[in-house]
Amino acid sequence: MCGIVGFVGNKKAAPVLLDGLERLEYRGYDSAGISVIENGKFKIEKTVERIKNLKDITNNGEDITGTIGIGHTRWATHGAPSFENAHPHISANGKITVVHNGIIENYMDIKSELIADGFKFVSETDTEVIAHLIQKYYNGDMFDAIKKAVDRLEGSYALGIISLDKPDTLFAVRHFSPLIVGLGPDGNYIGSDVTALIKYTKNAVYIEDGEIAVLTADSAKFYNKDGKEIKKEVSVINWSIDAAEKGGYDHFMMKEIMEEPEALRKTIEPRIKNGEIYFEGLKLSKDKIKHIKRIVITACGSAYHTGICAKYMFEELLRIPVDVDLASEFRYRNPIIDNESLVIIISQSGETADTLAALKEAKARGAHILSIVNVVGSSIAKASDDVIYTWAGPEIAVATTKGYTTQLAVLYMFGIYAAKIKESADNKLLGELVSELSNLNKKVEEVLELKPKLSDLAKKFCQEQQVFFIGRNMDYATAMEGSLKLKEISYIGSEAYAAGELKHGTISLIEPGRLVVALNCYEDLSDKLMSNIKEVVSRGAFVLATAFTGNEEIKKYANEVIYLPKVHPLLLSAVEIIPLQIFAYYISLHKGCDIDKPRNLAKSVTVE
Numbered sequence: 001m002c003g004i005v006g007f008v009g010n011k012k013a014a015p016v017l018l019d020g021l022e023r024l025e026y027r028g029y030d031s032a033g034i035s036v037i038e039n040g041k042f043k044i045e046k047t048v049e050r051i052k053n054l055k056d057i058t059n060n061g062e063d064i065t066g067t068i069g070i071g072h073t074r075w076a077t078h079g080a081p082s083f084e085n086a087h088p089h090i091s092a093n094g095k096i097t098v099v100h101n102g103i104i105e106n107y108m109d110i111k112s113e114l115i116a117d118g119f120k121f122v123s124e125t126d127t128e129v130i131a132h133l134i135q136k137y138y139n140g141d142m143f144d145a146i147k148k149a150v151d152r153l154e155g156s157y158a159l160g161i162i163s164l165d166k167p168d169t170l171f172a173v174r175h176f177s178p179l180i181v182g183l184g185p186d187g188n189y190i191g192s193d194v195t196a197l198i199k200y201t202k203n204a205v206y207i208e209d210g211e212i213a214v215l216t217a218d219s220a221k222f223y224n225k226d227g228k229e230i231k232k233e234v235s236v237i238n239w240s241i242d243a244a245e246k247g248g249y250d251h252f253m254m255k256e257i258m259e260e261p262e263a264l265r266k267t268i269e270p271r272i273k274n275g276e277i278y279f280e281g282l283k284l285s286k287d288k289i290k291h292i293k294r295i296v297i298t299a300c301g302s303a304y305h306t307g308i309c310a311k312y313m314f315e316e317l318l319r320i321p322v323d324v325d326l327a328s329e330f331r332y333r334n335p336i337i338d339n340e341s342l343v344i345i346i347s348q349s350g351e352t353a354d355t356l357a358a359l360k361e362a363k364a365r366g367a368h369i370l371s372i373v374n375v376v377g378s379s380i381a382k383a384s385d386d387v388i389y390t391w392a393g394p395e396i397a398v399a400t401t402k403g404y405t406t407q408l409a410v411l412y413m414f415g416i417y418a419a420k421i422k423e424s425a426d427n428k429l430l431g432e433l434v435s436e437l438s439n440l441n442k443k444v445e446e447v448l449e450l451k452p453k454l455s456d457l458a459k460k461f462c463q464e465q466q467v468f469f470i471g472r473n474m475d476y477a478t479a480m481e482g483s484l485k486l487k488e489i490s491y492i493g494s495e496a497y498a499a500g501e502l503k504h505g506t507i508s509l510i511e512p513g514r515l516v517v518a519l520n521c522y523e524d525l526s527d528k529l530m531s532n533i534k535e536v537v538s539r540g541a542f543v544l545a546t547a548f549t550g551n552e553e554i555k556k557y558a559n560e561v562i563y564l565p566k567v568h569p570l571l572l573s574a575v576e577i578i579p580l581q582i583f584a585y586y587i588s589l590h591k592g593c594d595i596d597k598p599r600n601l602a603k604s605v606t607v608e
């Protein structure tokens with residue numbers, strides 16, 4: 001999704017902007033641009049290629065000497081990726097430039113009005129109206145003009161604005177799109193997320209909806225939506241710059257897979273005390289948990305898949321119904337929520353627009369909102385009644401890996417915690433689960449050793465056109481995520497099927513040589529899965545199966561077996577997904593795909 005950066009200070013702005021944009025590349029984009037004020041004029045550079053192109057044409061930004069500027073990575077919504085549509089956009093009189101993340105829903109009405117006023121448009125974007133609108137309202141006071149312009153906008157926006165009439169001031173506004181201000185020793189920064197800032201400063205101010213930041217080289221002022229100055233809290237970012245760099249790996253995705261044991265340890269260890277799960281500062285009271293009659297989990301993408309795993313686990317341990325909803329459906333479905341329901345929101349970034357909207361919908365209906373989030377201070381974290389953080393550190397690769405496993409870890413812990421309070425599961429079982437959880441990182445570490453084998457297998461299958469993942473129960477939940485991982489980064493068509501459903505359709509797609517990944521670690525249903533394997537093998541499929549170490553039987557039917565250390569079935573997905581993440585990585589590598597930034601995808605989807 002679009003990313004914005006901005007800088008005003010005592011050093012050249014362009015190198016800072018380009019560095020920030022490069023760090024936001026992971027969000028997904030198709031064009032980019034910067035605007036810097038230099039000798040009383042705008043120096044604007046744009047590209048429909050990678051940021052590297054902008055760096056090449058500006059000598060890494062060093063050829064531009066101005067000390068105030070804004071930059072943008074664009075993920076096209078209104079108008080194709082093109083030079084004209086790339087941000088920054090400039091006002092008709094050439095005096096104001098704007099970068100924008102979000103969507104202006106009423107831009108057509110404003111555009112018609114501006115055209116009637118004589119403004120000429122050069123792009124198809126919704127953003128261009130903002131630059132012209134500020135010009136229209138400008139009467140010698142930029143703050144006032146910006147305020148009047150944003151009062152007219154409907155939709156979502158984070159804006160960075162600079163003007164030739166006020167060349168020492170960077171303005172930033174937020175409404176439903178993420179925006180952070182960084183306060184540094186040599187100037188002040190804006191960014192869509194902390195990765196754009198952490199190289200320069202750890203002091204961040206999280207801007208809230210409706211607020212405006214007014215920054216100069218040595219001052220930072222903040223205003224609420226009524227234009228009244230407000231004091232804002234300065235938070236210290238606890239992520240290190242190393243965590244947001246590749247650290248010797250070719251791709252962030254592999255680095256993040258290798259970080260999974262440590263991320264799991266950091267997420268789980270502090271929450272186990274004397275053999276029991278403990279969540280510091282949880283507002284959700286034990287009494288409330290006792291009376292919960294239903295859990296609704298809502299999320300998007302991989303986070304939604306962790307919800308499906310949780311459904312299997314929660315229903316087993318809590319014996320109450322658990323619904324898992326795609327956030328984009330939940331909000332438009334008149335969901336049934338009452339004060340005996342608990343709504344769990346899952347989001348790595350904490351900024352996914354659909355998930356945030358679902359949260360607001362559930363909150364408006366009176367539900368207690370417990371969210372599972374990775375990014376501290378993110379919009380979802382702030383809007384929730386309770387947050388349990390996944391301490392995974394920054395996740396840069398678009399395809400989530402450590403984000404996924406740490407979300408599972410939190411869900412597992414919450415399931416055990418709630419079951420203990422509700423007295424709905426056997427204490428011995430809960431004890432076993434806690435002790436397995438504290439060893440989960442070691443099991444994942446063991447699985448990482450399968451890398452060479454998975455790379456060899458991937459070489460064999462990287463030219464496939466279509467792959468099927470099958471499984472039952474927890475294996476099925478994992479199959480969905482394994483299949484998503486593969487298709488999102490390798491562009492190979494892939495489908496996950498509940499193995500029992502094969503006969504109801506998919507089996508007609510099995511032909512000689514078709515790769516079927518059969519997940520077979522959910523041992524209670526292993527015999528049934530084995531029959532499904534036989535069905536596809538007899539139609540010529542090549543079966544790559546997972547199984548726990550010691551399962552010799554599977555070798556009789558599957559062509560290849562990935563052996564995994566044994567883990568309790570309720571905690572299975574956190575271990576079984578690892579080889580599937582690695583397999584997807586290597587397939588994509590051997591195919592020569594852009595692993596960290598797959599085409600058309602965005603890490604953080606901040607539009608509906």
Ligand code: G6P
Nearest residue numbers: 300301302303347348349352602
């Ligand atoms: C995007 C990403 C997915 C991610 C989903 C939800 O689609 O490409 O990898 O699972 O958003 O993101 P969230 O940050 O809310 O977990």
